Amino acid sequence: AKMDATIGMQLEPPNLDPTGGAAAAIDEVVYANVFEGLTRFGADGSILPALAESWEISDDGLTYTFNLREGVKFHDGSDFNADDVKFSLDRARADDSTNAQKALFADIASVDVVDPATVKVTLSKPNGSFLFNTAWGDAVIVAPETAADNAAKPVGTGPFSFGEWVKGDRVDLVRNPDYWGEAVRLDKVTFKFISDPTAAFAAMMAGDLDAFPVFPAPENLVQFEADPRFSVIIGSTEGETILAMNNKKAPLDNIKVRQAITHAIDRQAIIDGAMFGYGTPIGTHFAPHNPAYVDLTAQSAYDPEQAKALLAEAGVSDLTLTLKLPPPSYARRGGEIIAAQLREVGIATEITNVEWAQWLEDVFKAKNFDLTIVSHTEPMDIGIYGREDYYFQYGDADFKAIMADLANATDPAKRTELMQAAQKKIADDYVNGYLFQLARTGVADAKLKGLWPNSPTQANDMTGVYWEE
Amino acid sequence: MTAYLLRRFLSLSLSLVAASLVIFLVMEVVPGDPASFMMGINADPAAVVALRTQLGLDDPLPLRYLSWVAGLLQGDFGVSYTYRVPVSELISERVAISLPLTLYALALSTLIAFPAGILAAAKRNSAADVSVMGATQLGVAIPNFWFAMILVLVFAINLRWFSAGGFPGWEAGFWPAIKALTLPAIALALPQASILARVMRSSLIDTLDEDFMRTARAKGLSRGQALRRHALRNALIPVLTIIGLQFSFLLAGGIIIENVFYLPGLGRLVFQAITQRDLIVVRSVVILLVFAVIVVTFLVDLAYAAADPRLRRRRA
Amino acid sequence: MNGLSISNLRVDIHGKTVLHDIDLELEPGKILGVVGESGSGKSMTALSVMQLLPRGSQWTGRLEVAGNDLATMDEPALCQMRGRDVGMIFQEPMTALNPVRTIGDQVAETVMVHTAAGRREALAIARTMLDRVGLPEDRFPLDRFPHDLSGGQRQRVVIAQAIALRPKILIADEPTTALDVTTQAQILDLLRELVHEQDMGLMLITHDLAVVAGLADRIAIMKDGAVVEAGPTRKIFEGMQHPYTRALLEASAHAPERRRRAEPQQVPVLSVSDVVRDYQQPRRNLFVRPPPFRAVDHVGFEIFHGENVGLVGESGCGKSTLARAILALDPLQGGEIKLNGHVFSSAGDGPHPELRARMQVVFQDPYGSFNPRHRVKRLVTEPFHLMKDRPQGIDLERRIDRALTEVGLSSADADKYIHEFSGGQRQRIAIARALIIEPALIVLDEAVSALDVSIRAQVLDLLADLSDRLDLSYLFISHDLSVVRAITDRVLVMKDGRIVEEGDTETVFHNPQHPYTQTLVAATPSLEAALAESAG
Amino acid sequence: MSANPTDRSFLRMALGHPAFVTGFVLSAFFVILALVSFAWTPFDPTKLDIASKLKTPSLDHWFGKDHFGRDMFSMIMVGARVSIAVAFVAVGVGMLLGVPLGLYAAAHRGSLIDEFIMRGNDLVFAFPSLLLAIMITAVFGPGAVNAIIAIGIFNIPVFARLARGAALSLWTRDYILAARVAGKGRARISAEHILPNIANLLIVQGTIQFSLAILAEAALAYVGLGAQPPLPSWGRMLADAQTLISLAPHMALFPGFAIIITVLGLNLMGDGLRDLFDPKLRRGRG
Ligand SMILES: Nc1ncnc2c1ncn2[C@@H]1O[C@H](COP(=O)(O)OP(=O)(O)OP(=O)(O)O)[C@@H](O)[C@H]1O
Ligand SMILES: Nc1ncnc2c1ncn2[C@@H]1O[C@H](COP(=O)(O)OP(=O)(O)OP(=O)(O)O)[C@@H](O)[C@H]1O
Ligand SMILES: [Mg+2]
């Protein structure tokens, strides 16, 4: 059987160090393949043990004692032990840390090595999602000797070790013969970077690629479905796609105007037009596949008449709003559709297409925008609504209180309740227009099995991938 | 002639200095901060500041310019912000694709254009001339990215003769590499060949009208002999200029084609670097391209001298 | 017969007949002069013999070269004929040679195309031929490029390649028109020698009767695509059967009648003293700046009221440069120019408009002297720019009218564009433009050189007449001694930027003192002398 | 260069020149389409109808519908407006700035300013054009106006060089000397004698640059840096069509043809004008 697989990805990672960069593409190459953390995400989003075999949580929820797996080696041959864990966590939360998700480690008070196979982490306050946090790619365990070079030459403990990186083209991973866990079934995995959707389509069609787990052009899936050579894998992601509004900027500081905008939007048209039908409508900032999800879409149902009425009530007419669109096609296409829909209720929009760098500068940092479309792909990120100076500028006090309670809550039922309250709160306040949950639209050779259908985190876990005879 | 060349070289070097300034300043005013780009949407502000310091982005402007230029002079292009590897390494990897692609396209375009242009000029106003000129008009009018799309559709997706793009690397062997560059080279060569054929034709027609062609015929040379022995070399001079221009155009101008065929070439490197605000890569690649243009211009001047003995004496 | 025989030749180009009823004969060892004004069909006749007529041409009649009927020959046979049986020399030596190939190569090529000779052998033949035409090995090695050579030397190379295979017939289409008189004399001598030495038939085409008068055995006069008169040279000049031949002859020898003589006055109209003009030379090397080239070297002279002064000299001696300096178009590197006693210089904004208005100019090229986009009206009134209160309305019309009638045109011409006029008419318009502002001095730089003899005669008459009536002074620049002689009172002879001789025109030409003037006078083909000879 | 586009025989000759006529008809067709689009389009080109997306050409929708169900023919009409306007202004900017610079440099040949202008031109030429355009739009943001700036900048040296070269050769003409003898200054001579006589050349180059500008605009729009939605633009239509090329080829074909035909028309017209203005090809006239 074939022993290698070539996987297409739209974006090339800028570097290969998941602890030193935010780009999703880094995790998509190395997460679970090259690097592992104490815990990890399973295909269904559950938290599984990884380098930590097991753990105990103290009753006050402040102390986590991790029992580490033994006999684990880094790819450079050195042994993995508790010192590496302490090094990794301390490095990530240090003052000069360049870890993009430093907040994940904010609650850690200290990390102590109990013995080579045991680490004790003490928190400054209880954190119900700490094990979830340690599963992130940004929390993987690295070795002190090689940490500095991971950007170009990653060394981890995973089932694959780094082979070669031909910049602009591909990264090769090769099987790690000394892997502690179940042996993987591929000798070599190549991640090939093809940013252009047409090229991606052509490459799949021409057989240059074996799979494209997040295929960038949903419009082409029909053709793959019609072709027996391919299987199309549709799953869910953690990406809530929203029409973000600048809550502090007039007239968007008026809840009536925001509500009017949400009623002007026909979600299904956007899903059909921009995503060719792939995507689940959402009514709040929460993933529909999460058990705690509440369907609030009816609250902001498509109703142009009501939108017009609300605008009249708010006393705004001749409204012109800027709509800044980052590069992904959900935003560019969705933006065109939303602009047309807003036009129907009398809101004019000025579309500006921006690059990510500009988006970050202009929208995210300077908050110089009225509307923008973006998909928030981090798992469980409703907490951003509690951030005062986050770009859409919500930061409501009541909402913050809910979040604080949630952080302290460990009881699952209580947590669910709080999460639902949070969902309702932002829907009631019409903070943003909630459009749809991004679908994970993957294509693969029909014989390639074991790919993740969903994206509980940004990853292409190749551990269980194999070729069917 | 040497004096002329020297002067030309000096003035070109001045251009290079001016170019370095322009490019540096343009990149400075481009909105967008490389550090925030790298750290992403939910990044901790403190982490971004730390990264800025680490990258040296907070140094004063003149200092950064000077250290960049000083580095360039020593052949040190700096370290890419995003890739964190020396820019020179990035560039040399990319040049290994862009340069062969450029040469390939140029060779194709010359191979098509010369015979076509010569045929059209020699048989002026004939059916052959009209059809060659018609074809070149069309060739100039077709946007090359559109042509590339059609090529992929036909030859990669439908016929599956070529792969749709990508580059296996030279280590995969000469022929596979050449095969991967074939469709892109054709897409690039089509408009260039059309332009070149037109220039060849008109230059040759001008030469054919020269007095010395009549002299040659009066000596008893046939039309073909006169064309080969007397017209071609004289007609070559404007053609050389165009080839020189095309070289530089292709070297940088492949951006879009490199995108369509996802070739990791220089053009795509800068394009990507611009979107990622990897200023240092953009600066260095652009200055390198400007340098290439200047060197090529200079070589074309030398080639002129070889083709036209009058220039060896006089100033152009 | 071994020579050339043309009978009943008719050539149409794109349906337009350019030659008809041409009958010409040329025997080996003889020279046939073909004379006619521009456009009369001389070149077309020559090209018919070579079978190199322009595209779209058709010919009928009979053309026989060395006993072969050209009508029956296919293209390869014609290629065989060209260069081997017939050689041809063209008018413009500067462009007749391929600039990127060596002279040796180009001469040897004739040999290699037609014989089995190898390159080495062909080059050896080329060497002998170049020696023969006066380009000796030591100064003119085979590997020189044409751009190293002067016009006369290039013409010799062209001749060498035309005669390399000793063709039976040599056709020379205005071989000396672009050359200086002294060089012309040398080339004509060379051609004459070659004819006798190699027993060639030479068809010598020219528009200048004087050139063929002393050289040709037979002469054919052409006009409007037909031969109007042909016969042995002596008979032509004796008989003058055809009125056109007579007109041509008279025009060639024409000297306008002059009534008035200038009287020296206190203040000369123009006074040039010690003028120096340098041209910057291009650098050969980055650090050494070559010394400037001195085109005008300490020149001084005066022109008095009503006086016509000629300036003669060979091409490149600095005549035009001096003219431009006098017109204050270029800065001086030394000396001073005064007009009516006032300094006339290009410094600053140039001379004061009122002063500038006192001196006007007429240039050589009747085609390049006018902006093709303006009507005659606007063209001739351009100097009014110099006046403070410019004529308006009726006054303006009147002055345009007067200027045009003065030069023999009509007021209706004022609304035409320049392309609607012939060369001679254009030169008249140029004169009208100079006259309209009533200057004291007109500089004429080769003002009649580009005109056919008959038109030249008319323009000279006009100039003489105007000078008499309007009290004008001329500085008349020309390389053509006969023209200068016809119209000037006094003459300056220039060589290499210096005035080498100066004096009364008749005196200088009859009794030249400076050796350079002597060669110049001797080299000028003289119709009178030729006629005297043929009469005697 | 003695052709005078205003006279009758020029018109007659132009009408007898097949390439010119074809080119003129093709380009005029798109100009008319663009003009008509201000008053009328068969459908509203901004009106979405997602349900009928990717509809193939039919009697109602001649060029079919795009991925949002918009009428492609209407979009191409309005797109013509954008392409032509961007190209026109960009070339206009290039001419307006480039020609005076070139004339000035020629009038002061060999001066420091001449040297400066020419070196500046070299500099712009040495820059990879598409890249610089991309950087310019990165600085100022994408949009039609910035596309104009980006394309216009490269037209400046083109016209400056052309004007300088042509003007230099005219400065040696006798009629320029005559004008100087008539006391006219350099600026006045440039305006009165040089400019009208290089106008033909500029017109010819102008049509060629115009067609290049249309291609450049399409390329910029294709990479997302041209006119912004909802304004349709041919280049962006092609970009939209790209991923759909095998599913809905009409989306790629029609805008592609629009570009090709317009550019072809302009080039043919430019070539035709060049022939018509060329004195070598004009017989029987001065
Ligand atoms: N290529 C051509 N196409 C059409 N007509 C031509 C062409 N060349 C010359 N003629 C015409 O043929 C006629 C004879 O021209 P030809 O060149 O033989 O004159 P010429 O006597 O040699 O004049 P010149 O002294 O000016 O050389 C002229 O009326 C001219 O306009
Ligand atoms: N612009 C220039 N730069 C450098 N040298 C020049 C320039 N113009 C003329 N010369 C040189 O100056 C000398 C005199 O030139 P000029 O044009 O005055 O000669 P001329 O006597 O008018 O000749 P012709 O009879 O050919 O018109 C020539 O050797 C010429 O090569
Ligand atoms: Mg002639």
Ligand SMILES: [Mg+2]
């Ligand atoms: Mg002169």
